[in-house]
Amino acid sequence: xxxxxxxxxxxxxxxxxxxxxxxxxxxxxxxxxxxxxxxxxxxxxxxxxxxxxxxxxxxxxxxxxxxxxxxxxxxxxxxxxxxxxxxxxxxxxxxxxxxxxxxxxxxxxxxxxxxxxxxxxxxxxxxxxxxxxxxxxxxxxxxxxxxxxxxxxxxxxxxxxxxxxxxxxxxxxxxxxxxxxxxxxxxxxxxxxxxxxxxxxxxxxxxxxxxxxxxxxxxxxxxxxxxxxxxxxxxxxxxxxxxxxxxxxxxxxxxxxxxxxxxxxxxxxxxxxxxxxxxxxxxxxxxxxxxxxxxxxxxxxxxxxxxxxxxxxx
Numbered sequence: 168x169x170x171x172x173x174x175x176x177x178x179x180x181x182x183x184x185x186x187x188x189x190x191x192x193x194x195x196x197x198x199x200x201x202x203x204x205x206x207x208x209x210x211x212x213x214x215x216x217x218x219x220x221x222x223x224x225x226x227x228x229x230x231x232x233x234x235x236x237x238x239x240x241x242x243x244x245x246x247x248x249x250x251x252x253x254x255x256x257x258x259x260x261x262x263x264x265x266x267x268x269x270x271x272x273x274x275x276x277x278x279x280x281x282x283x284x285x286x287x288x289x290x291x292x293x294x295x296x297x298x299x300x301x302x303x304x305x306x307x308x309x310x311x312x313x314x315x316x317x318x319x320x321x322x323x324x325x326x327x328x329x330x331x332x333x334x335x336x337x338x339x340x341x342x343x344x345x346x347x348x349x350x351x352x353x354x355x356x357x358x359x360x361x362x363x364x365x366x367x368x369x370x371x372x373x374x375x376x377x378x379x380x381x382x383x384x385x386x387x388x389x390x391x392x393x394x395x396x397x398x399x400x401x402x403x404x405x406x407x408x409x410x411x412x413x414x415x416x417x418x419x420x421x422x423x424x425x426x427x428x429x430x431x432x433x434x435x436x437x438x439x440x441x442x443x444x445x446x447x448x449x450x451x452x453x454x455x456x457x458x459x460x461x462x463x464x465x466x467x468x469x470x471x472x473x474x475x476x477x478x479x480x481x
Contacts, residue, residue: 192396192476193379196351198468201372202269203254203300204228204340205240207422208372213469215262216404218462219336220345221374223260227269227281228340229290230304232297234311237304237340240417241312242326248274248293250422266302308332308340313416317436317454333446334409334461343446344459347412349373352387353439353456361434367425370418373457377474388458389441395463395477404466411441411455418456 201208204225215222229238229249240250251274258267268282271290279289287299308331315324334344349371358366368376375398379387392411397403414435421427436454443450 189397189475189477191380192391192474193350193377193383194474195398195468195470195472196376196378197368198470199368199372199374199376200224200256201254202226202256203252203271205238205246205249205417206271207250207253207369209253209255211259213467215465216346216462216468217262217465218345219339220341220462221468222262223256223266224345224374225340226260226266227254227300227302228304228308229294230299230301232299235306235309236328237308237310237331238294238298239310239312239342240420241310241342241415243313243416243420244324245311246294247420250417250420252293303338307337310342315416317432334459343412344409344461346375346406346460346462347371347373347457348375348377348388348406348408348460349412349457350377350379350387352379352384356385357431357434357438357456360438361430364428364430364434365425366431369422369425370420370431371412371414371456372417375468386439386441386456389439389455391458391476392441393444396460397475398468399466399472403464403472404462404468405464406460407463408458408460409445410443410459411452412457412459413452414454414456 198211198214199208200211200221200223202223231238238246238249240246253272254269256267256269260266268280270278270280272278273293281300290300291297309328310331311326312329314327332339332341335341354366391408395405395407397405414432418431419427419429435456439455440451440453441455
């Protein structure tokens with residue numbers, strides 16, 4: 168619940184939005200950071216956010232030395248063990264400082280550190296191929312993704328090599344853009360459409376989970392595309408909501424107590440599609456949940472912060 172005091176603080180900040188151009192859209196339910204691309208991440212209470220996204224998010228990646236691709240759970244036949252690992256910083260990262268080490272919990276429960284001199288050997292043994300844990304790459308990153316039709320069979324498997332971070336600063340490991348938002352309304356709508364499934368936020372890997380204001384229901388993010396949000400009331404960051412977030416096989420994968428469930432992706436495809444805003448204007452993605460964002464003003468985000476949404480055309 169957003170307090171009257173916080174809303175009053177927002178109204179006073181005319182440098183954020185004109186008073187008539189924004190409305191209260193909701194509040195931050197939870198914040199998530201994924202230190203290693205495609206591994207499970209960590210829930211956090213507060214974070215700095217810059218043009219490179221939430222500080223420390225996708226800061227590391229696993230590099231396949233044979234192919235040169237960044238390892239991705241989007242190719243589960245090759246990287247099924249990746250999403251079974253969990254990564255967390257040993258201490259919170261700080262702006263302007265070197266990244267702290269990360270602790271990686273392997274599928275068998277063993278915990279290893281990115282600072283260990285033998286970390287690449289340990290991970291290579293786990294994935295049964297030669298890999299390196301990296302924070303930078305010399306060239307633009309690419310990944311392999313399973314693009315088999317949603318109702319396809321194993322014989323129809325279609326694996327594509329694809330560029331990454333198209334709407335992100337160079338040298339980052341994001342799939343597309345640096346920030347991903349998802350509302351509780353979308354999760355609730357999907358759960359109602361397929362009660363047998365478990366539409367847990369962990370399947371979608373968002374950075375910011377939003378509780379919409381005023382009991383809004385349904386796929387509310389679709390109506391936010393092309394607009395901007397401000398999060399918080401003081402020194403608030405501004406994000407532009409640039410594209411829908413297409414969903415893929417990752418939403419169906421088993422992780423922790425969540426079972427493998429192809430019905431998750433099938434339900435999204437049957438009930439929610441949205442048109443691209445910037446990546447390919449007018450192109451309709453057949454299965455989406457949530458939106459991608461670009462950071463236009465740095466700042467700090469906290470759990471329970473209010474979120475203000477610009478009006479259309481503002």
